[in-house]
Amino acid sequence: MARQRALKPCAAPACATLVRGGTYCQRHQEEYDQRRKQALKRTHAKYNERRAESDKFYGTSRWRKLSLYYRRLHPLCVRCRELGRATPAQVVDHIKPLKTHPELATEWDNLRSLCHACHNQIGEKVGLGPGV
Ligand SMILES: [Zn+2]
């Protein structure tokens, strides 16, 4: 038979309500959930803001010139080349994503030429963590 869990005071400061299992009394649990939802919303807003910034970057003439120049020097998709295929590059990709490494945005060593197919495949993998 499972033993009943001991009563503990609610974790909110100055709240004397006793709770069995859990951390907060019902009222403070609701407040806590609300606060967490707000924090999550803020995180998303920040992410979207950064995303907008990177979108802006791809529209600048500086980037367009740089990527055009890069593709002229590296006209083939590097990923296809590794597989023995010669596919014309259609996009210049940031190896370390612009979103997480904005300081490497125009760093030559952080660029690579890709075809659309490879770029999409790599894009899907983003977010799976390091080493992908
Ligand atoms: Zn409470």
Ligand SMILES: [Zn+2]
């Ligand atoms: Zn490719």
